[in-house]
Amino acid sequence: MVQVKILKQSEVAPPPCSLPSTIIPLTFFDIPSFYCNPIRCIFFYDFPHPTHHFLQTALPILNIRDLVDTLHDQQQQQQVKFGAGEGGSCDDNSSDGEVQQERVCRVGVDGPTIKALIAMASGCFVHVLPLLIRFIRSPLVDEILCNSEIPKIVGFLRSSDLGLGVAALDCVLELGYIGRMEVVEAMLKIDLVEILMDLQREEGCCESDCDFAFECCVSRFAIQVEVGEGLSGEEKREVKSEILRIVKEASQSEAEFATVSVEILWGSSP
Numbered sequence: 001m002v003q004v005k006i007l008k009q010s011e012v013a014p015p016p017c018s019l020p021s022t023i024i025p026l027t028f029f030d031i032p033s034f035y036c037n038p039i040r041c042i043f044f045y046d047f048p049h050p051t052h053h054f055l056q057t058a059l060p061i062l063n064i065r066d067l068v069d070t071l072h073d074q075q076q077q078q079q080v081k082f083g084a085g086e087g088g089s090c091d092d093n094s095s096d097g098e099v100q101q102e103r104v105c106r107v108g109v110d111g112p113t114i115k116a117l118i119a120m121a122s123g124c125f126v127h128v129l130p131l132l133i134r135f136i137r138s139p140l141v142d143e144i145l146c147n148s149e150i151p152k153i154v155g156f157l158r159s160s161d162l163g164l165g166v167a168a169l170d171c172v173l174e175l176g177y178i179g180r181m182e183v184v185e186a187m188l189k190i191d192l193v194e195i196l197m198d199l200q201r202e203e204g205c206c207e208s209d210c211d212f213a214f215e216c217c218v219s220r221f222a223i224q225v226e227v228g229e230g231l232s233g234e235e236k237r238e239v240k241s242e243i244l245r246i247v248k249e250a251s252q253s254e255a256e257f258a259t260v261s262v263e264i265l266w267g268s269s270p
């Protein structure tokens with residue numbers, strides 16, 4: 001007799017009464033079900049790989065899909081609060097339901113899951129990463145740094161897929177706000193500021209396509225670092241000076257350098 005070992009069970013559904021009812025027309029293949037009691041069909045397929053291969057490849061992707069659906073549904077219902085402190089501690093005034101929702105969002109977020117999330121190189125998946133960074137904060141940022149995922153995230157900024165590029169920019173801004181000095185330095189060393197300078201010039205891109213997605217992105221990053229929580233006051237001053245130095249070298253004219261430097265020093269115009 002064949003024994004089935006359950007590795008993981010995932011069930012994702014929208015909140016009750018959140019979606020309208022849908023009528024699905026029957027087909028010829030549904031006729032046999034009229035004469036049967038309620039049954040559940042389970043299909044088994046050969047998987048020509050060892051179990052650990054499934055756990056390292058397919059399972060993280062399934063976790064991501066569950067996580068994306070869960071975050072989307074809970075955000076639609078305004079049931080997720082992303083203001084928890086490091087380590088997932090909740091506000092004293094939070095109800096048991098809010099605490100439970102925060103615990104749900106933490107399920108399945110580990111090293112392999114984050115690797116698979118970034119490896120998908122898709123805007124709809126990478127878009128989840130800033131939300132996770134904002135929620136889990138320093139532990140997840142450190143995981144991203146240790147796994148050498150920062151170059152991949154910064155590389156997405158150059159993607160021809162606008163959705164992926166915007167999602168990568170959101171990740172960079174969150175990393176700048178929460179990350180320690182090692183994280184910010186890692187991004188600066190791989191020409192982050194130069195890439196942002198190129199993006200905000202919007203060369204060869206009409207307004208309808210870009211929709212100002214990367215407008216003032218250099219100053220936005222600098223401001224995120226300055227008001228962030230990962231660096232000390234002295235480190236923030238050092239990073240700002242370094243960003244200004246890079247901007248001066250990357251600027252194509254004195255006017256461009258003056259504009260960007262003013263935005264960094266005084267904040268961008270609304």
